[in-house]
Amino acid sequence: MLYKDLSYWEQETLLKPADFLILGAGLTGLHTSIQLKNKYPSKRIIILERGPFSIGASTRNAGFACFGSISEILDDLRQSSEEEVYNLILDRYNGLQKTRELIGDAAFDFQHKGSHEIFNSGNEKDLKAALEYLPHANTQLYKYLGIKNVFKKTDFLDFGFTNQVAAIANNYEGQLHSGKLYAALWAMALQLGVGIYGGSDAIEMEITETGIKVYTKTGMVFSAEQLIITTNAFASDLLPELEIVATRGQVLLTEKMPDLKMKGIFHYDKGYYYWRDLDKRILLGGARNTDFEGEQTHDLNLNEKVQKALEHFLFETIIPYHPDVKIEMRWSGIMAMGPQKNPIIKRINDRVVVAARMGGMGVALSSVVAEKAVKLLEK
Numbered sequence: 001m002l003y004k005d006l007s008y009w010e011q012e013t014l015l016k017p018a019d020f021l022i023l024g025a026g027l028t029g030l031h032t033s034i035q036l037k038n039k040y041p042s043k044r045i046i047i048l049e050r051g052p053f054s055i056g057a058s059t060r061n062a063g064f065a066c067f068g069s070i071s072e073i074l075d076d077l078r079q080s081s082e083e084e085v086y087n088l089i090l091d092r093y094n095g096l097q098k099t100r101e102l103i104g105d106a107a108f109d110f111q112h113k114g115s116h117e118i119f120n121s122g123n124e125k126d127l128k129a130a131l132e133y134l135p136h137a138n139t140q141l142y143k144y145l146g147i148k149n150v151f152k153k154t155d156f157l158d159f160g161f162t163n164q165v166a167a168i169a170n171n172y173e174g175q176l177h178s179g180k181l182y183a184a185l186w187a188m189a190l191q192l193g194v195g196i197y198g199g200s201d202a203i204e205m206e207i208t209e210t211g212i213k214v215y216t217k218t219g220m221v222f223s224a225e226q227l228i229i230t231t232n233a234f235a236s237d238l239l240p241e242l243e244i245v246a247t248r249g250q251v252l253l254t255e256k257m258p259d260l261k262m263k264g265i266f267h268y269d270k271g272y273y274y275w276r277d278l279d280k281r282i283l284l285g286g287a288r289n290t291d292f293e294g295e296q297t298h299d300l301n302l303n304e305k306v307q308k309a310l311e312h313f314l315f316e317t318i319i320p321y322h323p324d325v326k327i328e329m330r331w332s333g334i335m336a337m338g339p340q341k342n343p344i345i346k347r348i349n350d351r352v353v354v355a356a357r358m359g360g361m362g363v364a365l366s367s368v369v370a371e372k373a374v375k376l377l378e379k
């Protein structure tokens, strides 16, 4: 629907020019608004979100508070320098601490249960490479994060996985409730006085003599001094020059298994499969390596091939002892990938800053990315 004849009241209040307009109410947009409001309490800050709430990755992820398994680090080192890879890990690590300080662990069910990277008889080559790299990874993590012996080899986990030959444990990772995290940040932004306008799909922007205007699908026009684009995988809709590949991620969730012993978060095959316990259920995601091309999309529909691969992995490897367990839910979200893993945080022109391309581990990262975007706005 187009809203053409706006009332005097709407124009005088809700559509009044903002100091900062943020596009996208995902975790990055919410953190950006909170940090801006804390820094400039009297400034008018509005977030435009095309859905009723975020419909991207922030409310559709797996809730891992992670910074990367050894195999993922080795994989990342093929595209990026060692400094870039470890600085990104540092940002994820610091981001998690910032979020914990901001809202408190209880608000988002943060649990420090640790993680394991699992190797079975199908990926012994990866295990060899990971074990060879482990001492160096620990040295680098101590240098960058200041914590010792992050990764430790474990030979046996009593969780019933098929053919498991070894695991690498990381006690510094954890898990969280993505819905509660999102709701807590949303409430905090509103409480600080941020306006969050759902149903506002931005389709065009225009720089004027006095600021910037954003046009939405409904025909409404919003203006501001500064615009911050935090639309992640969708940022290249407005800024086609950005190197962003929209990538679908899919998950499934089992019914409850009262006898489930497995706990914590698990990575497998360079992070292409990941799972965790969630309220006596298993949440399993990934398998996009079974259809790389098909998964490069903005479309939220499920891909049967990927879902079948997830199911196969669930019953063959994770719970071979529970062949009748039902899958209760399946969903997908859209991630933003690119030639490098680092997010894009940059000033586009005098009026526009972008903070996007959050990759597959952007939950913890979002607070630090927001901080860097806010710093750019000072200049």
Ligand SMILES: Cc1cc2nc3c(=O)[nH]c(=O)nc-3n(C[C@H](O)[C@H](O)[C@H](O)COP(=O)(O)OP(=O)(O)OC[C@H]3O[C@@H](n4cnc5c(N)ncnc54)[C@H](O)[C@@H]3O)c2cc1C
Pocket: 023, 024, 025, 026, 027, 028, 029, 048, 049, 050, 051, 053, 054, 055, 056, 057, 058, 059, 060, 061, 062, 063, 064, 065, 066, 200, 201, 202, 203, 230, 231, 232, 233, 234, 235, 237, 248, 249, 250, 251, 285, 332, 333, 334, 335, 356, 358, 359, 360, 361, 362, 363, 364, 365, 366
């Ligand atoms: C299946 C899956 C599992 C994942 N698991 C994990 C995990 O366990 N741990 C982890 O750290 N990370 C995980 N991630 C990644 C993580 O969720 C993201 O990196 C993070 O949420 C990105 O947040 P964001 O706010 O930058 O982007 P998003 O959450 O994508 O938010 C962008 C927002 O912009 C809005 N938008 C888009 N276009 C427009 C427009 N034109 N106008 C207005 N609004 C617009 C969208 O509706 C959306 O709300 C996962 C992602 C997926 C998909």
